[in-house]
Amino acid sequence: MNQTRREFLQWMSAATAVSVAGCATPGGATAGRVLVIGAGYGGATAAKFVKMWAPDIDVTVVERDAQFISCPLSNLVLGGNASIGDLTFSHDGLRNRGIKVLRDEAIAVDPIKRDVRLASGRTISYDRLIVSPGVDLLYSTIPGLDNADAQARVLHGWKAGPQTLALRRQLEAMRDGGVYALHIPKAPYRCPPGPYERVCQIADYFKRSKPKSKILVLDSNEDIVSKKGLFLAAWNGTYKGLIDYRPNSEILDVDAKTLTAKLQFDSVKADVLNVVPPQAAGAIARQAGLVTANDRWCGINWITYESIAVKGVHVLGDATLSGPAMPKSASMANQHAKVCAASVIALIKGSQVNQQPMLMNTCYSFIDGRNVMHVASVHEFDAAQKIMVAVKGSGGVSDKASELEGTYAWGWARNIWSEALA
Amino acid sequence: MTSSMGFYRALVLATLQLWCLQSYAQDTSDARALAATCFTCHGTDGRSVGGVPPGLAGQDRNYLLQQMQDFKSGKRPATIMHQHAKGYTDRQLELIAGYFAGMKPGAGAPAPRGER
Numbered sequence: 139m140n141q142t143r144r145e146f147l148q149w150m151s152a153a154t155a156v157s158v159a160g161c162a163t164p165g166g167a168t169a170g171r172v173l174v175i176g177a178g179y180g181g182a183t184a185a186k187f188v189k190m191w192a193p194d195i196d197v198t199v200v201e202r203d204a205q206f207i208s209c210p211l212s213n214l215v216l217g218g219n220a221s222i223g224d225l226t227f228s229h230d231g232l233r234n235r236g237i238k239v240l241r242d243e244a245i246a247v248d249p250i251k252r253d254v255r256l257a258s259g260r261t262i263s264y265d266r267l268i269v270s271p272g273v274d275l276l277y278s279t280i281p282g283l284d285n286a287d288a289q290a291r292v293l294h295g296w297k298a299g300p301q302t303l304a305l306r307r308q309l310e311a312m313r314d315g316g317v318y319a320l321h322i323p324k325a326p327y328r329c330p331p332g333p334y335e336r337v338c339q340i341a342d343y344f345k346r347s348k349p350k351s352k353i354l355v356l357d358s359n360e361d362i363v364s365k366k367g368l369f370l371a372a373w374n375g376t377y378k379g380l381i382d383y384r385p386n387s388e389i390l391d392v393d394a395k396t397l398t399a400k401l402q403f404d405s406v407k408a409d410v411l412n413v414v415p416p417q418a419a420g421a422i423a424r425q426a427g428l429v430t431a432n433d434r435w436c437g438i439n440w441i442t443y444e445s446i447a448v449k450g451v452h453v454l455g456d457a458t459l460s461g462p463a464m465p466k467s468a469s470m471a472n473q474h475a476k477v478c479a480a481s482v483i484a485l486i487k488g489s490q491v492n493q494q495p496m497l498m499n500t501c502y503s504f505i506d507g508r509n510v511m512h513v514a515s516v517h518e519f520d521a522a523q524k525i526m527v528a529v530k531g532s533g534g535v536s537d538k539a540s541e542l543e544g545t546y547a548w549g550w551a552r553n554i555w556s557e558a559l560a
Numbered sequence: 561m562t563s564s565m566g567f568y569r570a571l572v573l574a575t576l577q578l579w580c581l582q583s584y585a586q587d588t589s590d591a592r593a594l595a596a597t598c599f600t601c602h603g604t605d606g607r608s609v610g611g612v613p614p615g616l617a618g619q620d621r622n623y624l625l626q627q628m629q630d631f632k633s634g635k636r637p638a639t640i641m642h643q644h645a646k647g648y649t650d651r652q653l654e655l656i657a658g659y660f661a662g663m664k665p666g667a668g669a670p671a672p673r674g675e676r
Contacts, residue, residue, distance in 0.1 A: 187596075205674040205675070206671075206674065221676075223673075223674075223676035226673070226675075226676055227671045227673060228674045231669070231672050472600050473596075473597060473600060476597075480589070480596075490589075492589060492593050494590070495593065496597050496647075496648075496652075497597065498597040498598070498644060498647065500600065500640065500644075514640050514643045516643075516647020529647040529648075531646050532643060532647030533643050533646075534643040540639070543640075546613060546639065546640070548610070549611075549612035549613050550600070550601045550613070552609040552610045552670060552671075553600065553602065553608055553609050553613070553668070554600050555609075556603060556609045556669060556670055557599055557603070560609075560668065560669040560671045560672065
């Protein structure tokens with residue numbers, strides 16, 4: 139080996155060693171402060187992954203509820219196929235990771251001073267803010283439901299917890315031979331297959347315990363929004379004769395005293411009236427000036443999840459203006475959270491942000507206590523349109539509902555809960 | 561000779577540092593970002609909480625890659641994985657397989673239960 143070549147190789151190995159050492163993450167002081175509003179599927183997951191991938195970043199989460207109660211699977215509580223306790227978790231796993239979890243409510247964001255005022259009067263400063271507020275329910279569009287008394291009689295059951303239990307009690311108290319009516323808002327709303335799964339769960343309960351009862355579905359949409367063929371297979375099969383599905387049936391108003399829904403040409407009276415109202419990004423998003431689309435949703439940069447309206451503020455989950463064929467789902471919020479966490483870390487540390495983010499979605503629906511079907515999709519960043527688009531040829535739905543997918547659905551749940559909270 | 565060697569040294573050092581900071585770091589962060597899309601169902605870093613869907617952490621890279629390619633081609637039947645696998649390029653599947661192969665195997669921690 140000649141001198142030059144030997145020197146060259148020595149230098150090559152030295153240079154590699156130096157370079158690899160240069161790749162190591164330096165330890166030490168706080169690299170920055172990340173504040174997360176909301177500890178649901180989006181916020182809790184984002185907080186965990188910022189801390190896990192960058193332990194030197196200080197992470198604080200503000201959450202108004204004492205515990206996490208899962209919306210996915212909560213329809214099973216209505217059907218008597220699961221208990222709310224199966225779906226209830228603490229935030230202690232986040233605390234054990236060194237994340238501060240404050241039980242408080244964000245009241246006002248000041249993006250210039252970069253701080254957030256809380257209901258308790260405290261103010262928390264941030265370098266990067268992640269807003270994951272979920273949805274608010276818009277009762278202003280239904281005059282008869284725009285007060286607390288009416289809302290206590292006509293439930294939504296679209297946020298898991300006390301509403302779920304109260305709706306279950308109404309179903310238990312209903313006479314056999316009664317009518318349960320469900321109103322579905324125009325898409326986009328949280329959990330596209332959720333209302334149709336709810337119909338299946340309540341049909342399962344009626345078939346078992348109140349076989350003379352009927353289900354009336356008042357859908358604002360022109361057709362079943364998600365997994366149409368699979369839901370119809372259940373409704374025309376196992377549940378034949380139980381379900382009256384009416385498309386294009388947006389309610390104009392509700393008489394909460396008589397449990398009557400007023401439609402354009404018709405009024406229908408129910409024994410249990412369940413109105414899922416239209417939805418928009420949670421109130422703090424509006425206060426912070428993050429709402430940019432249809433007066434409801436937050437437009438974001440799909441590389442960084444930074445708001446297109448407010449610098450230093452990132453938005454994820456149901457509150458975002460979803461891309462085409464992108465559901466407002468727990469899976470999607472979980473996926474947003476990890477892309478957002480990586481981008482926030484890169485922005486704080488001045489490293490390169492991933493320019494080709496990918497998202498995957500899986501939503502399982504239970505047609506009874508055991509049989510389950512899915513809808514799946516994979517999304518990639520389209521640099522020309524600057525949005526996430528479904529990858530051609532990917533995704534799809536189950537061939538049919540099965541008990542095998544029932545075991546996968548519970549496995550999905552255990553893992554996505556662990557992703558957020560352990 | 562000396563000045564030409566100095567030039568080589570500087571060139572190699574700069575090139576390798578760039579390779580490290582951009583290519584190597586980019587590949588590992590790409591792999592993590594891609595693998596993170598699998599965590600939702602298979603557990604954080606592929607450590608599944610309940611064993612279903614199966615854990616991926618610490619599995620053989622070539623085995624993982626072959627399974628994903630078989631899902632993608634339809635050779636291995638599935639309820640859902642064929643629909644997911646078709647969303648990724650072969651290069652992306654390689655990065656995903658490499659990421660999980662490099663993880664310590666084991667079960668993930670379940671989310672702590674709340675009070676009822």
